[in-house]
Amino acid sequence: MKKLKHFQNRTKSNLTFMILPNSSEKIIKFSLPKLLSKVIILSLFFVILSSIIFSSGYFGIRHKLIAANNQIAELKLENESQKYEIAELKNYSIKVDEKLADLNKIQNQVLNMVGLDTSNEDTSLPETTDILFSYSYSPNIVSRSAQSNIFSSQGYEEEINLLTELIDREKENMEKLILNVEQQLEYLDALPNLMPNPGRISSPFGYRISPTGRNREFHNGIDISNKLGTDIIAAGSGIVTYSGYNGGYGKVVMISHGYGYTSIYAHNQEILVSVGDQIEKGQVIAKVGSTGRSTGPHVHFEVRLNNEPINPLDLIEN
Missing domain, CATH: 2.70.70.10 (Glucose Permease (Domain IIA))
Known part of the structure; x- marks a missing residue:
């Protein structure tokens, strides 16, 4: 009987809360059972802890998303720049290919002039596009630093300009060679070195x-x-x-x-x-x-x- 009373007294024990306003208003006072108060306090603690954990995770993910978006935007900008550089290189290569085609015609002309048959032989020179773009490009494989080296249009432009100068110089030499060959062929054709009769x-x-x-x-x-x-x-x-x-x-x-x-x-x-x-x-x-x-x-x-x-x-x- 004493134990039952003791339990009832424990359950009846309350926690009193007082709210003191800044003004001279009436003080708000209320009581809650001690057990209920503990439950509420623990619940508030878990809510605050969960909010902290959620906020830290949210801000971490948001930071990663922002970084990923910035990286994607940077890659897009770099890809656009690379597309422009590739287009420039293709334009350079087309010009070089045209010069190579002219040089190839002159080469065949010289070979035909001296009586060498070029119909069964491939005497054409390789196209510049085959040389410049013979590799396969993959953004997932090639690092950005390597890509910047590969697609350095300034370096390629210097090399292509040097190549075009060499081609022009070789074309000039070939044209001089044609003139010399023509003169030699005219001389050989005029030279009276055939037997006039087979007797x-x-x-x-x-x-x-x-x-x-x-x-x-x-x-x-x-x-x-x-x-x-x-x-x-x-x-x-x-x-x-x-x-x-x-x-x-x-x-x-x-x-x-x-x-x-x-x-x-x-x-x-x-x-x-x-x-x-x-x-x-x-x-x-x-x-x-x-x-x-x-x-x-x-x-x-x-x-x-x-x-x-x-x-x-x-x-x-x-």
């Missing part, structure tokens, strides 16, 4: 016993024997400066090749060209005959350099 050499260049007498004489050319009427071709390109009959030479054709060279074709049966004709190398100009001072059908082939007779075989063999 047998019956009399060489130099001193010999005259075929019409017993005197020793100097033979200014070579005699090539063959059947009457066989073709005689021009040993080199040039212009006909004489076409007609000329004493012991009989019917003769004389061609000026330039570079100091002149060729003579004598004892012809028939002449097929006239004075002033532009003759191509290998063109048929006459027929084998035996006109003038001759002992049989042949062509007397004579080459003069600066009006001095030289051995035609020296040109032909070389």
